[in-house]
Each structure stands twice: as C-alpha cells, then as structure tokens.
Amino acid sequence: MKKIFLSLVVIISFTLYSLYERQQVKDAVTLVKTSDKDNTSDSTPNSSSASGLPPAPGTYKDGIYIGSVEDVFYGDIQIQITIANGRIDSIKFLKYPDDQQTSIMINTQMMPILTQEAIQKQSSEVDIVSGATDSSEGFRRSLANALFQAK
C-alpha cells in the first residue's frame, strides 16, 4: 500500500512538473532554440510532453499568448504571439514606444523576434576574430581608472 502511494506521488509530481514546463514555454517571449543534439537523443514521437521535457521546436501549443510588459529602456513593449500548427503564425505588438524622438531611430515596422542558444566552440578556421581584446579593453578600463584618480 505504501509503495502504491509513493508511486502515485511520483506520477502526480511528474505531471505537475510537465504542466509547469509547458506553462514556461507559454510565458516565453523569446524563443529558445534547443540544440540538434538534444533532439536526436529524444527519438520517440510525442514523448516530450509525457516525459516532462520542453516541447521540441515546432511543437508549441496552438493558441494566442500575451507576453509580459517589458521595459526596454526607451519605453514598454508587450508582445502577443499566435501559434498555429505548433509554429509561430504571427506576432503583434500590444505596447510599443512611439514617442516622436525614438520613432526617428526605431524601426516602425514589426520588430523581429530574438533567439537564444547556449554558446558552443566553433571551428577556428576563420579569417578574422572579433572580440574584446585584452589590450583594447584594458586600454579603456585603465583610462577610466586613470581619469577617476585624476579627479
């Protein structure tokens, strides 16, 4: 009897966790791109929601979702996304800064969505590398420090 109770607890918490995960996806305004490696290890179809893993790309639940109001430094932004057939169908701006000064510099068209990924080492066969070099950044840092002391 005790064992049955225990397994019930496990099943219920698992279900709650999987619901929680799905809710997380709903709330996300930016899309999280899961790496290809993760998808190959999870080969059984429709297993994602049952196992509590976040849904694979292209399997978002259909519906209309409203993002939180985000304070980007020039004003508030709020986005509404419509998911159809598991994919983003449309994005609508519910709130968008539109004062005259910023509208000069800000694209008044619909803003494209941002994407996220975990950084990964790439091939080093490149012509040039862009980055904050120790020397150039050190230059700025020490300059700021020097000026601070000069005050």
Place this chain on the structure above:
Amino acid sequence: MKQTKLIMGMPITIEIVDLHVSIKDFRDTFTFFRKVDQQFSPYKKSSEVSKINRKEITEKDYSLEMQEILKLSQEIKRKTHGYFDIYYKGYLDPSGIVKGWAIQKGAELLREKGLHNFFIDAGGDIQVDGLKNGKKWKVGIRNPFNKDEVIKIVTLSNEAIATSGTYVRGDHIYDPLKKNKVVSEIVSLSVVSTSILEADLLATAAFAMGKKGIEFINSYDGVDGYMIDTKGVATYTQGFMR
C-alpha cells in the same frame, strides 16, 4: 598581404587581397593610425585631447578632426539617450568613438587607392570590404570565457563588426546614467552594421545597457546583434541565424 602593428595600445591588422596591393598602401594606412593616436591619445601629453583636458586650448582652436569627433559624439549621445558619452567625470575621453572613426577613415583611404578587397581590424573591431578567394570573409566571435576559442562564425562583405565586452576577471564599461555603476549582466555584445562607426558605437552603448542592450540593437534598423550573458547563453537578432 597582411600586416599587424601595435598602435593606440592595440594590435591593428590589415589584410589586402587585391592583386595590385603594395607595401606603400599598408605604410600609408598605418601612418594615418599613428597620426590619430598622436592627436587623440589621452596618454600623450602633447595630444589635442590632453591639451583640451588641461584647458590649454579653447573650442576655436580645435582641429577639424576634433570638431568632427565632437559633432559625431553629440549626435550619438542624443540618439542613445545619454548612454553614450565621451565625457567621464568632466574629462574628455573620445577613445570609444575614435577607434571606429579611425577604422572608417582608414578604409576610405584604401578605397581611394582603388583597393576593394580587404579588412582592417583594430582591437577586434573590423571593417570588411569585398571578398577573399571569391567568398565573403569568415569572421569569428571570440569566446568571452576563453579568448582562444571562437563561438560564432559570420560571413561578411562590405560590412563591419564590433564587439564590446569584458572578460570574467573584471568589468570596465560604466553606465553613464547611473554614475559609477559597472555593467555586469552580460560579458560580450557584437554588432554587425554596414558602418564600423555605427557598429562600434552601438556595441559600446548597448553593452552599457546590460541585458536590455540586445533589445536596443533589435529595434535599430539595419543592424544585428549577438549578446552573451554571464551564464554563457547568447541572445541574437535574426541576422545571426544565417
């Protein structure tokens, strides 16, 4: 042909793949960068910047280049709502703008010489013109947690990329709207634009905004951004999906 010189306290690398390139083309460009250093270095006592900070010269004596830099910085300060400021605690420090400006001028100098396939890399900020071996230039973004690694590759032609950042050991970019507050939520922010000056300025300004920096870049027309936070997660605009 490729050459590197240490000027303005940083390595400046120029590679030119046009067939008619000559040593003189490199020499002239590096001479220009040295002149910029003489004029704008806050370390050199004889520089115009030092003279201005010592109040030895007044506005009517400013050089044309200085007037151009000041005008540019006023414009960008307005556009970035005060996030970009070349004055720090009352002292003039145009280093943040001079680098991008110098790369732009250096590239113009090469174009006037009839050269159209090259890059100029000044401390990790790069202007790329034309092609190399018939292909766009392959540009990597340095791993802010391991400077020997590349974590993103973009191919560019007639574009520029600038990266503002800090290594884990220390912060350095100040938020001008909250005096003395250093930015620490993000470690690297790269901006791709058709103009190196714009890329450089936007990278510096956006980095100072912390995590909101990428939203700022996203709202800008014609530029792309790749931001890396302290956890090693990158947030990027559509241009970086290619």
